[in-house]
Amino acid sequence: MLHPDLHIHTTASDGVLSPSQVVLRAMERGVDFLAVSDHDTLNGLSEAEHAAQAAGVHFLPALEISAGGDKEIHILGYGVSAQDAALTAYLDAMKEDRKQRSIKMLDRLRTLGMPLSPEDLAAKPGASIGRPLIARAMIAKGYVRDMNEAFALYLGRGCPAYVARTDIDVCEVISLLRRAHAVPVLAHPGLLGWDKETFSQQLHRWLDAGLMGMEIYHPAHEPDQFEKWRSIATRHQLILTGGSDFHEPDDKHADIGQMIPYWKTANEDMQQLLSAVNAAKGN
Ligand SMILES: [Zn+2]
Ligand SMILES: [Zn+2]
Structure with a gap:
């Protein structure tokens, strides 16, 4: 059985451990397949990849792009290349x-x-x-x-020191990732807090734009919600992923590897993800 963690932040964005430290912690905590997915940057990937190689841990390069308007929506991109010119420019x-x-x-x-x-x-x-x-x-x-x-x-939004970001449409991010030969996955859908109808409307737009997966095993989802998200994802032939969204040890964020016990179908899901990543590379 694989022990993957596909959602980890480092000092390249807002995490407190360096990419090498993250790889070591992942190894110590029994993770054998990790993806580093920093916010809006590819900067941590080469250090993480080297550290993973040295440690003998499987590694998948990734990132997490913030999009949306009033509601911030995160899209994970798996199998990204740090050399992709359009993605880098963006x-x-x-x-x-x-x-x-x-x-x-x-x-x-x-x-x-x-x-x-x-x-x-x-x-x-x-x-x-x-x-x-x-x-x-x-x-x-x-x-x-x-x-x-x-x-x-x-x-926070609406507070005196808050300045809004420039809105970026989720569909634009999804097609950017597809053009960059990466696999776009909707991160932690449970955090959106939308009702069924709103979510389904948005999801159909994103599917049309080329969304390929949905993050199911995330600490923001209660264990009794996993089945609900799984069934929505499988109904739309989406790849299922999971990860801890690790930022720092000993805080209210989850630690590396924390979702593994819940991810009972990790082998099949990883196989699907990896074949999608390989197919995307060939496009
Ligand atoms: Zn996120
Ligand atoms: Zn994250």
């Missing part, structure tokens, strides 16, 4: 957009009497300054007690 443009957005949010925090210097933010070179990083700096400076407070009072 991610660079998004990065510039995020940079402008974080500058505006920091301006607003300063106006609110909560200045943060670049040292406070302690961003790793190349890492993007997103809201989680800003929130951690606010906690360190004593402006707020915890992440919840930072988001509820200042950084």
